Amino acid sequence: xxxxxxxxxxxxxxxxxxxxxxxxxxxxxxxxxxxxxxxxxxxxxxxxxxxxxxxxxxxxxxxxxxxxxxxxxxxxxxxxxxxxxxxxxxxxxxxxxxxxxxxxxxxxxxxxxxxxxxxxxxxxxxxxxxxxxxxxxxxxxxxxxxxxxxxxxxxxxxxxxxxxxxxxxxxxxxxxxxxxxxxxxxxxxxxxxxxxxxxxx
Numbered sequence: 059x060x061x062x063x064x065x066x067x068x069x070x071x072x073x074x075x076x077x078x079x080x081x082x083x084x085x086x087x088x089x090x091x092x093x094x095x096x097x098x099x100x101x102x103x104x105x106x107x108x109x110x111x112x113x114x115x116x117x118x119x120x121x122x123x124x125x126x127x128x129x130x131x132x133x134x135x136x137x138x139x140x141x142x143x144x145x146x147x148x149x150x151x152x153x154x155x156x157x158x159x160x161x162x163x164x165x166x167x168x169x170x171x172x173x174x175x176x177x178x179x180x181x182x183x184x185x186x187x188x189x190x191x192x193x194x195x196x197x198x199x200x201x202x203x204x205x206x207x208x209x210x211x212x213x214x215x216x217x218x219x220x221x222x223x224x225x226x227x228x229x230x231x232x233x234x235x236x237x238x239x240x241x242x243x244x245x246x247x248x249x250x251x252x253x254x255x256x257x258x259x
Contacts, residue, residue, distance in 0.1 A: 063087050067096055078103040102187040108158040109146035109193050111177070111243035112169050114200040115258040119220040120247070121145070121167050121203055122229075122240075126215065130236075142229060144240045145169075146191075155192040163196060167218045168207050171196035173258065177246050182238065193243060197258050223251065 064086035073079040080101050085093050112121035123143050130139045147162035149155065156174060163169045177193040200220035208214025221229075229235050230244050247254070 061087055072100075100186070102189075104148060104187065104189050106149045106155075107146060107182075107189055107191045108149060108155045108162065109144055109191060109239045109243065110159040110163055110171065110174070110196045111144050111194070111240075111247060112163060112167060112171070112196050112198045112200075113223075113247060113254070114198055114220065115255040117200055117220075118223050118251075118255070119200040119203075120223055120226045120244070121169060121198065121200060121218065121220050122226060123166055123207075124217045124219075125208075127237075141237055142235045142240065143237050144243055146239060155194070159192075159194045159196060163198070165209050166207050166214065166216050167203065168205065169196075169198045169200075169203060171198060173197040175254075177243065180242075191239065193239065193246075195243070195247065195254070223247065 064084055066082055066084050068083040070081040071078060072081050080103055081098065082101060083096055083098050085096055088094055113119070121144070123145060124140055125143065126139055127141045128139075130141055133139060145159075145162045145166045147158055147166070149158050153161075159174060160171050163171050174194045174196045177195055179190065179192050182189045182191050203220040204218055206216065207218050208216040226244060227248060230241060235241055235244065
């Protein structure tokens, strides 16, 4: 089908808070021709976001953060609401993706990014959210990494550690890393680690 089109019949905002939810009544063209019936979809809006995998090629270490996530509170035990992740944040007006990566690296992990490579841009879960994410790998020095970081007015309480790549890979393999973004980032590093270490040395 070459004629892929849609039309928004009605747009509402039933909830506006820390995040926004928009409710769309829409129609779209069908593969077999013609138009769909009107469908109603709620979409979670939070704007564009950025994540950065912080990596020290000299020490072969990855910066991992741990923080409480409200989206994980329905897991079987309370401790499972604290997730192992990588640095990430939302873009603010006037910022580039690179700006956000550097800002969030400092705010969430106390790390200064020396160099950056863009890994990929992608929708995180387009069935229900408009979030579009730019993922980077950033070169850092992990010798002084650690402690608790975060921005007070955002109620962030983030434990930071640097771990050997092989240990991080085992955390992923053992199911301890459950967020999609760090899984994608760590798998990318596994595929590109040798080349990246040569490039950044």
